[in-house]
Amino acid sequence: MPLFIKLITQYLHQVLGLTGLQAQPWAGSGQLPYYLQDAFELWTMDLLGHGVILAAEKRLAKPSVGNIQRQVDTIGSLAGRRVVYVATALASYERKRLIEQKVPFIVPGNQLYLPDLGIDLREYFRKRQSDAELLLSPSTQALLIRGLLRSTWSSRWYPSETMIELGYTAMTLSRAVRELNASGLASVDRDGRRTYLEMSDTARATWERARPLMRNPVKRTVWTLTTANLAGLPARLAGQSALAQYTLISPPQIPVYAVHMAAWRDFGRQLVPVPEPMPGATEWQLWSYSPFLQEDSKTVDVLSLILSLQDSADDRLQLAIDELTEQLPC
Numbered sequence: 001m002p003l004f005i006k007l008i009t010q011y012l013h014q015v016l017g018l019t020g021l022q023a024q025p026w027a028g029s030g031q032l033p034y035y036l037q038d039a040f041e042l043w044t045m046d047l048l049g050h051g052v053i054l055a056a057e058k059r060l061a062k063p064s065v066g067n068i069q070r071q072v073d074t075i076g077s078l079a080g081r082r083v084v085y086v087a088t089a090l091a092s093y094e095r096k097r098l099i100e101q102k103v104p105f106i107v108p109g110n111q112l113y114l115p116d117l118g119i120d121l122r123e124y125f126r127k128r129q130s131d132a133e134l135l136l137s138p139s140t141q142a143l144l145i146r147g148l149l150r151s152t153w154s155s156r157w158y159p160s161e162t163m164i165e166l167g168y169t170a171m172t173l174s175r176a177v178r179e180l181n182a183s184g185l186a187s188v189d190r191d192g193r194r195t196y197l198e199m200s201d202t203a204r205a206t207w208e209r210a211r212p213l214m215r216n217p218v219k220r221t222v223w224t225l226t227t228a229n230l231a232g233l234p235a236r237l238a239g240q241s242a243l244a245q246y247t248l249i250s251p252p253q254i255p256v257y258a259v260h261m262a263a264w265r266d267f268g269r270q271l272v273p274v275p276e277p278m279p280g281a282t283e284w285q286l287w288s289y290s291p292f293l294q295e296d297s298k299t300v301d302v303l304s305l306i307l308s309l310q311d312s313a314d315d316r317l318q319l320a321i322d323e324l325t326e327q328l329p330c
Contacts, residue, residue, distance in 0.1 A: 002041065002043075002056075004088075004108065005023045005043060005054075007109065008021075008023075008045075008108050009021045009023070010108070011106070011108045011112070012047075012112075015112060016112075018047075018048075021045060021046075021047075022045065023043045023045040023054065024043060024044055025042070025044075026042040026043060026079070028042075028079055029042045031078070032075065033074075036075060039057070039058060039071060040055040040057060040058065040075070041056045041058060042054065042055055042056075043056070047084075047114075047117070048117055050082060050117065051082075052081060052082045052084050052104075053079055053082070053083045053084070054084050054086050054106075055071075055083050055084065055085050055086060056086040057085070057087055064318060064319065065093070065094045065097050065318065066097075066315065068085055068098065068103060069101045069103050072085050072103055072104075082104065082116055084104040084105060084106055084114065085098070085103055085105040085106075086106050086107075086108075087105060087106075087107050088212055089107060089110070089211075090107050090110075091310055091311045092311055093311055093318075095111065096313070098113070099113060102115050104116060104117075135214065135215045136179055136210070136214055136215070137175070137176070137179060138215070138217070138288035138289045139166075139168060139172050139175070139176055139289060140175070140176040140179040140180060141215065141217075141289065142166060142289035142290060143159060143163065143166065143168070143173075143176045143180075144180060144185070144210060145293050145303045146162045146165065146293045147159065147162055148203045148207055148303065149293065149294055149301055149302075149303065150203075151295075153202070153203050155198055155199045155200070156196050156199075157186070157196060157198075157199065159177060159196075160173060160194065160195065166290060166293075177195065177197065180197060183213055184209075185206060185210050186198060186199050186200075186206075187200070204328055207303060207328070211307075214307055215288070216308055216310075216311065217258075217285075217288050217289060217291075217308055218258075218285045218286070218287060218288075219261060219287065219288050220285075220286045221283060221284065222268075222283075222284050222286065223273070223275070223276060223277055223278070223281045223282065223283055223284070224268075224273050224274060224281065224282055224284065225272040225274055225280055225281055233259075234259055234260065234292075235263075235291070236257065236258055236291045236292065236297070236298060237255070237256065237257060237258075237298055237300065238257055238258035238285050238299070238300045238305065238308065239258075239283065239285060239305075239309065240256060240309075240317065241256040241299075242258075242299035242300055242305050243305065243309065243317065243320050243321070243324065245299050246299075246302065246323075246324050246327065247320040247323045247324055248320070248323070249316060249317070249320040252283075253279075254277050254282065254283050255282055255283065256282075256283040256284075256285065257282065257283070258284075258285040258287050258291035259284055259291065260286075260287055260290050260291065261286045261287065261288065264284070264286050287304075291304070302327075302328065303328075306321055306325065309321055
């Protein structure tokens with residue numbers, strides 16, 4: 001039995017007291033169009049006297065929130081049954097859109113929304129970036145992203161080399177290694193005196209597994225009237241300004257830059273703050289870790305860029321993020 005089925009049955013028992021739930025692969029999966037077979041793993045379950053199909057997202061082919069309703073409706077029409085979308089995590093904008101569209105969904109351990117059955121339980125829902133106990137620390141996240149963006153991928157990775165590049169201490173490295181090991185994203189071993197991490201998946205698959213554990217790097221956003229020369233400042237293009245470098249989306253009227261919070265304390269005093277965006281202003285994202293994780297780039301790294309924008313309610317940005325995600329290396 002797949003892990004997601006076990007998690008669903010445990011969650012339904014926890015919140016509804018249901019026992020004896022059984023699930024089996026849906027026999028009609030092979031009759032669906034290939035794009036639906038590639039997007040979902042489909043199982044049947046009897047839930048409160050109703051036969052439903054559980055459509056679990058395949059992480060490497062996760063549909064955009066705009067496509068979920070159409071795909072769920074198509075499966076339900078062909079199967080003649082209610083279809084419940086199963087996700088490992090949902091951002092706030094995704095949850096809001098699905099509820100508006102009345103798409104039934106389950107996020108095991110977080111939320112249950114079954115409008116046809118009169119159930120909408122949100123007490124276990126959590127935003128990924130708000131539950132700090134279950135998320136990677138900023139330094140661990142930065143270390144992992146830098147490791148995933150290595151120009152030459154290898155399952156064996158010596159984090160001490162990355163630590164030196166990022167300027168982290170030995171204590172920070174030790175904590176990061178423990179976090180990555182505890183999260184199951186990497187196993188720890190030694191090669192003589194050197195500690196290394198062993199990744200069991202490809203870079204792309206590791207990113208997909210790690211993404212629910214990662215936080216939005218943006219801690220605060222401020223605006224200034226920029227009169228200083230930006231050249232040489234410890235900042236990189238971020239937000240929609242960076243996204244426009246990789247996709248067809250237009251750059252914003254007000255440029256967006258990211259800077260580490262520690263660096264902002266020094267050079268932020270040179271700039272004139274304003275309370276809101278206005279003509280001639282610059283937007284500054286104050287990050288919890290360095291925006292210089294991707295070498296030889298004028299923008300922030302693509303993985304942190306996705307994390308910084310993933311909760312945006314702007315459909316244009318979400319489509320551009322989907323486009324950017326498809327460009328990620330395997």
